[in-house]
Amino acid sequence: MDLVDTVVATPRPRPMSEARSLANAAYRARSSVLEMSARGGCFVGSALSCVDLLVELYFRQLRVDPIDPHWDARDIFLLSKGHAVPALYAVLAERGFLRRERLMTHLEVEGSVYWHPNRDIPGVEFHSGSLGHCLPVGLGIALERARSRDTDRRQSQVFVMLGDGELNEGSVWESLLVAPQLLSNGLTVIVDRNRIQANERTEMLVPLEPLRSKLEAFGWRVVETNGHDFPALERAFELCGERPSVLLAETNRGCGVESLQNRVGGWFVHASPTELELYQRELLASHRAAWGEQE
Amino acid sequence: MSYETTLEELMHEHPELMLLTAENRAAIRSLATRAGERFIDVGICEQTLVGVAAGLALSGRVPMVHALAPFLTMRAFEFIRTDVGIPNLPVKLVGFIPGILSDGNGPTHQAIEDVALMRNIPGMRVLCPADEDELCACLPAMIQDRGPAYLRYNQLPARVRHKGDWELGKAEVLQSGRDVCLLSYGALFAQALEATERLDQLGYSVGLVNLRSLAPVDEAALLEAFESKLVVTLEDHFVRGALRSLVCELAVERGANIELLPIGLQSWFRAGHFQAALEHAALDADSIVERIVGRLEEGR
Numbered sequence: 001m002d003l004v005d006t007v008v009a010t011p012r013p014r015p016m017s018e019a020r021s022l023a024n025a026a027y028r029a030r031s032s033v034l035e036m037s038a039r040g041g042c043f044v045g046s047a048l049s050c051v052d053l054l055v056e057l058y059f060r061q062l063r064v065d066p067i068d069p070h071w072d073a074r075d076i077f078l079l080s081k082g083h084a085v086p087a088l089y090a091v092l093a094e095r096g097f098l099r100r101e102r103l104m105t106h107l108e109v110e111g112s113v114y115w116h117p118n119r120d121i122p123g124v125e126f127h128s129g130s131l132g133h134c135l136p137v138g139l140g141i142a143l144e145r146a147r148s149r150d151t152d153r154r155q156s157q158v159f160v161m162l163g164d165g166e167l168n169e170g171s172v173w174e175s176l177l178v179a180p181q182l183l184s185n186g187l188t189v190i191v192d193r194n195r196i197q198a199n200e201r202t203e204m205l206v207p208l209e210p211l212r213s214k215l216e217a218f219g220w221r222v223v224e225t226n227g228h229d230f231p232a233l234e235r236a237f238e239l240c241g242e243r244p245s246v247l248l249a250e251t252n253r254g255c256g257v258e259s260l261q262n263r264v265g266g267w268f269v270h271a272s273p274t275e276l277e278l279y280q281r282e283l284l285a286s287h288r289a290a291w292g293e294q295e
Numbered sequence: 296m297s298y299e300t301t302l303e304e305l306m307h308e309h310p311e312l313m314l315l316t317a318e319n320r321a322a323i324r325s326l327a328t329r330a331g332e333r334f335i336d337v338g339i340c341e342q343t344l345v346g347v348a349a350g351l352a353l354s355g356r357v358p359m360v361h362a363l364a365p366f367l368t369m370r371a372f373e374f375i376r377t378d379v380g381i382p383n384l385p386v387k388l389v390g391f392i393p394g395i396l397s398d399g400n401g402p403t404h405q406a407i408e409d410v411a412l413m414r415n416i417p418g419m420r421v422l423c424p425a426d427e428d429e430l431c432a433c434l435p436a437m438i439q440d441r442g443p444a445y446l447r448y449n450q451l452p453a454r455v456r457h458k459g460d461w462e463l464g465k466a467e468v469l470q471s472g473r474d475v476c477l478l479s480y481g482a483l484f485a486q487a488l489e490a491t492e493r494l495d496q497l498g499y500s501v502g503l504v505n506l507r508s509l510a511p512v513d514e515a516a517l518l519e520a521f522e523s524k525l526v527v528t529l530e531d532h533f534v535r536g537a538l539r540s541l542v543c544e545l546a547v548e549r550g551a552n553i554e555l556l557p558i559g560l561q562s563w564f565r566a567g568h569f570q571a572a573l574e575h576a577a578l579d580a581d582s583i584v585e586r587i588v589g590r591l592e593e594g595r
Binding site for chain 1: 332333335338342343344345346347349350351352353356373374377378381382
């Protein structure tokens with residue numbers, strides 16, 4: 001049987017919806033995060049919380065090119081909540097910045113895949129780990145771009161993702177106060193609002209609410225959204241960028257894995273082989289519950 | 296030439312230079328008004344200031360960052376270490392009123408541990424000009440070097456015509472001496488110079504070295520100074536962490552058997568008019584001469 005016969009004989013599959021294709025990428029990225037957690041452990045809760053946000057950014061929002069990661073007019077993304085790095089690397093791998101096999105070198109001393117982002121990994125713009133650093137740095141990058149003579153570069157956007165626990169840091173509020181005075185657009189802050197920090201629910205430790213009105217009082221456009229819903233995320237990002245904006249993304253820590261989701265205890269997870277199997281099974285079940293079997 | 300006019304010329308030559316401050320414009324007041332888009336004042340927030348500088352440097356600019364030395368080096372220390380030091384970015388930190396120059400401000404404003412902090416960041420250059428002439432002379436060297444740098448801003452009037460070009464890691468050896476060698480940097484250079492003149496008059500053979508930069512430091516000049524019977528480190532800094540420590544480290548590493556008289560600060564100094572503060576801290580020329588002569592005579 002030759003190729004022509006095959007094409008004629010097989011009915012063309014229906015094209016996958018964009019949302020489904022994004023959800024599939026998110027599923028694979030979450031699965032990679034779990035694999036990393038079995039290799040020495042990582043901050044799984046924080047990572048699973050922002051996978052969908054990262055997929056939305058890297059597949060639909062950011063002007064980036066995995067073939068040319070240093071493209072001059074690219075958009076910039078900074079992950080300030082550095083512990084979520086397995087999610088970033090997994091999504092970068094899905095997007096073609098690095099090979100998925102590299103994720104499996106987790107915590108190997110020569111491999112550069114450790115518990116915080118670093119620039120040895122293609123696609124990573126700046127290291128993080130110490131909280132409260134990437135908003136000031138992102139502001140500096142945005143200020144340079146606003147002053148660029150190159151139109152494309154001037155129009156590029158800077159996105160900084162903060163954890164909600166990270167909003168305890170004073171330097172974040174310094175920069176939140178300063179940025180709208182120095183910039184008219186080009187900077188979007190994404191808050192991964194999963195409402196749980198290292199050991200405690202955010203509202204039990206240092207309550208952040210009413211967060212929206214605090215941010216608005218500082219001069220930011222605030223857009224609230226479900227951080228796991230791709231159509232909602234697309235609409236939310238459309239509302240950002242015209243002026244300094246904060247996307248408040250309501251998320252679920254540990255999202256996608258029933259045993260870990262929305263649990264205060266799910267911060268650092270070193271999965272045993274049995275646990276890994278359980279978590280992967282739960283992840284697949286929740287993906288199928290949302291999207292059905294692959295057609 | 297003043298700091299501002301020198302910097303302005305350099306900004307013409309180097310379009311990548313940016314002028315930043317956390318509302319501390321004393322050193323750049325008139326330049327700020329002419330720098331247009333290349334001037335950014337973030338307000339009184341040193342952490343954001345350094346983070347913004349790192350972002351600019353990451354994007355190809357070379358920010359000249361101005362703030363009071365204690366707040367720049369200490370309040371924002373972790374931002375310097377983490378955002379500038381780790382990626383080795385060309386951020387040039389200019390600390391205003393370092394050391395004894397904070398005169399009347401009191402201990403909150405005394406940066407007398409700044410050199411210790413900065414020199415322990417790998418790759419960080421630490422520049423300590425002796426006066427306004429050197430302040431201007433060191434700027435091209437600081438900007439041409441593509442690593443991070445900390446400049447101890449000092450615009451005291453020059454008391455001598457300095458020798459040679461200002462080079463990073465190259466000390467100015469003003470004279471050599473068998474009996475004693477004074478090692479100094481920054482604002483106390485004038486006192487070191489005066490003390491040297493007096494010791495000369497008293498008939499001692501006196502060496503005088505202006506270190507110019509403490510990171511990198513001119514080890515050859517220090518080793519030469521170790522030939523003197525007495526080595527004196529003179530600094531407006533805690534005696535732990537800066538020049539005295541550098542000298543001790545080098546002497547031990549090289550097995551040099553030196554006699555050392557460290558003159559510096561054990562704790563925060565009393566605030567007051569510059570000269571009064573200097574005298575109270577026993578960092579004026581009279582006190583320095585007295586201590587050196589005392590030590591030299593002890594050994595006879």
